Amino acid sequence: MALKILADFGIDNPRDVSIEDIIYALNIPLKYSKLTNCDGRIIHGDGKSLIVVNDNIGFETRRNFTLAHELGHYLMHRADLIQHLDDSASLAWFDTKNKTRISQQEIEANTFAAEILLPSHLFKEEVFKQPFDPGLIREISDKYNVSRSSVIYRFIEMGNHPICVFYSKDNKVNYWKRSQDFNFKIKECTRIPPPDDSVAAEFFGNGTIYPLNESKQEISKSTWLEVKEEYADDSFYEYCLVHSGTNLAISVIWED
Ligand SMILES: [Zn+2]
Structure with a gap:
């Protein structure tokens, strides 16, 4: 689904577009609001849905990931989304032990987010024949605006x-x-x-x-x-x- 969205918009490299622009281009209502103890959520109304993201997320990479995660829910789970608030537990996609505690929908939304922000084939190109080095992790993180921890886990x-x-x-x-x-x-x-x-x-x-x-x-x-x-x-x-x-x-x- 993530790759399909990128292909539909003719985006070869997600660096060229912000995830926010993709949400707007898909005509999905998005609002920044004060949320307590939560980074993002989806509100369902009568035939309409709204993505709400905390306006007070300190890190741009984390805000981006939250936006991408909610977009994943919107596209894949809108019809039968389990009502939930996304906090650091549901957004911790890399924590394999945590995966037994969070629902399949969360795993899917996190996988979608990782893939739309930095598709696997591009990640593999970035690390091809590269020895591990903190500088490499920072470089990829800055280039794609994704968190350093997510780059490490991938x-x-x-x-x-x-x-x-x-x-x-x-x-x-x-x-x-x-x-x-x-x-x-x-x-x-x-x-x-x-x-x-x-x-x-x-x-x-x-x-x-x-x-x-x-x-x-x-x-x-x-x-x-x-x-x-x-x-x-x-x-x-x-x-x-x-x-x-x-x-x-x-x-x-x-x-x-
Ligand atoms: Zn979620």
């Missing part, structure tokens, strides 16, 4: 370089996810604080946030991984994407 599936991603909140590792070809044994670390010598631990412990040019930090192979002693000090890298407001750290680890 890199797990479609990147050409094995990575593992740990998602920690309030100084506890919630879950991790790795590329299929990330062939290392990961230490038992969920539901406990991130390892002492990790970059995530520096953030939770001292509030350390590295400047952009230092976002690739050297760690030891044994920081997050179960390795034989002889390899324990081998070089590994961690890029920690943090958000102080929500006390959240997303750590990507990889070998050069």
